[in-house]
Amino acid sequence: MSTVEHRAAALKALIASEHRRVTSYDVATLAGVSQSAVSRCFKPGASVSKTTYELVMKVAALLDYIPNAAARSLITRRSNMVALIITNQANLYYPELLAEVSQQINARGKRVLLFTLQRESQVDHVLADVWQYQVDGVIAAAQLSPVHIAEFERRGMPLVLFNRTMRDQIVNTVTCDHLEAGRLLASRLAAAGHRQFGIIGGGRDSSVATERQRGACERLAELGLPPPVVVPGQYDYRSGAAGLKAVIAQLGTVPDAVICGSDVMAIGCLDCARHELGLDVPGQLSVAGFDAVEPSNWASYNLTTLRQPVPRMAAAAADLLCERIDSHDPGTEKRVFSVEFIDGATARLTPAGATPPRVATGLPRPVAIM
Structure with a gap:
């Protein structure tokens, strides 16, 4: 010894x-x-x-x-902890999103303290706890009000909104262009000859769902197509099935296409169409979703959807927040990412009677999380 x-x-x-x-x-x-x-x-x-x-x-x-x-x-007068505020409505993509953000924060020498919400409108109930833990900064994957933003500013607490935007507030933001995403999906479906649309929206307190829905509706109006039938949803499987039935009931017929506010709802809509209503998808009805969650890639679904670059977004959020913490810089920045269109098997994307382009098969499709 x-x-x-x-x-x-x-x-x-x-x-x-x-x-x-x-x-x-x-x-x-x-x-x-x-x-x-x-x-x-x-x-x-x-x-x-x-x-x-x-x-x-x-x-x-x-x-x-x-x-x-x-x-x-x-x-040091620092806790080296970062609060992550996230809603449980993230459904199937919640573990992946949490893992991505946590990994990025941990790589920068800090730890994540998790605060979860049942709904985005309940954020008031967790902010008091956030203040008590005296975290160094906050990443909020939930919508905040101008009053909340003002309180962060008063406390000098660095804040980054993740996948949420505020039109009239100057705040650090990392997000996808959800308005443009809705427009993109509507454009691709309309170009294939779809004329009558249904939209199953997300939760009414979700800014992401609102932006996606608004983008799709605006684009359909620009193309001179009939206004879509819009019914509410809750980002879950059941509301996808219920939403499809509600759209058909209001139209009195099956629409050409249904755009769902999330893949989980799109899967519920798809199962209802095929197994309950006996519809041919995409022959009689095209179904599209958002987010490219893992089940959307399963062979029985192969969903037409949009993918967000969540790993890159998580890295950007961690970088932006840690820069504000380390430099005490009160400046603000908005980093916007584009979505990627995933050409699945649940939507007809060529005009009726046209020969569809050859698509390579056997290749893994990318998976993303909201």
């Missing part, structure tokens, strides 16, 4: 007899370095020599030292 190991064993015995935890001071004393050097060794990206780092890590292992995050936050 080396001299350092002998001294470490004696120090551990002394600490145990005093019924206390090992501190950075103990590590520094045994390693013969300063406490600040020990702190730098446990801070990602901090400047420290290889020799000092290896010595401190060896002594820390011998003493079973674990850095005290709470004590460090008192010194």
Whole structure:
């Protein structure tokens, strides 16, 4: 046993007899370095020599030292925690979205504290908890009001809206162009000869659903097509099936195409059309969704949908928030991403009677999350 190991064993015995935890001071004393050097060794990206780092890590292992995050936050006045506010309406894509954002934040030396909402309109109930935890910043995948934004500004709390926008507020934002996404989907379907549309919207308190619906309706009006029949949905499987029945009831016939506010609703609509109503999809009815969630790629669905670049969006959100935290920069920035059209098997995308283009098969389709 080396001299350092002998001294470490004696120090551990002394600490145990005093019924206390090992501190950075103990590590520094045994390693013969300063406490600040020990702190730098446990801070990602901090400047420290290889020799000092290896010595401190060896002594820390011998003493079973674990850095005290709470004590460090008192010194640095930072918790190194970032709050993520997200709604449970994210459904099937919720775990993937959470994993992407968490991975990006963790890579920047911080940790994610999760706050979930049943509905976006319930954000008031979690903000009080967010303030109590004194996080360094917030990524909100939920709609905030101007009053909420003003409170973030008053507290000097960095904020990034994820996949949400505010027209009349200056706020850091990372999002897809949902208005243009709705227009894109309507354009592709109309170009294939669809004339009568139904739209199954998302939750009424979802800005994403509202923008997608508005984009589709605006584009159909520009093309001189009949106004679509719009029925409400809740981003879930059941409202997809119920929405299709409601559209048919209002029209008195089966529409040419139904645009659903999410893939989960599109799958519910698709199953209802095929198995309950006996419709040929896409022969009699085209069905399209949004988000390219994992089940939309399954062979039994192969859904026509739009994909968002969620990994790139998560990285942009983490970068933007950490820049604001580290630089204390009150400036704002909006980063907007485009969607990718996924040509599935549930929508007719060529005019009736036309020969469809050859499409490569056997290739994996990309998967995305809202």
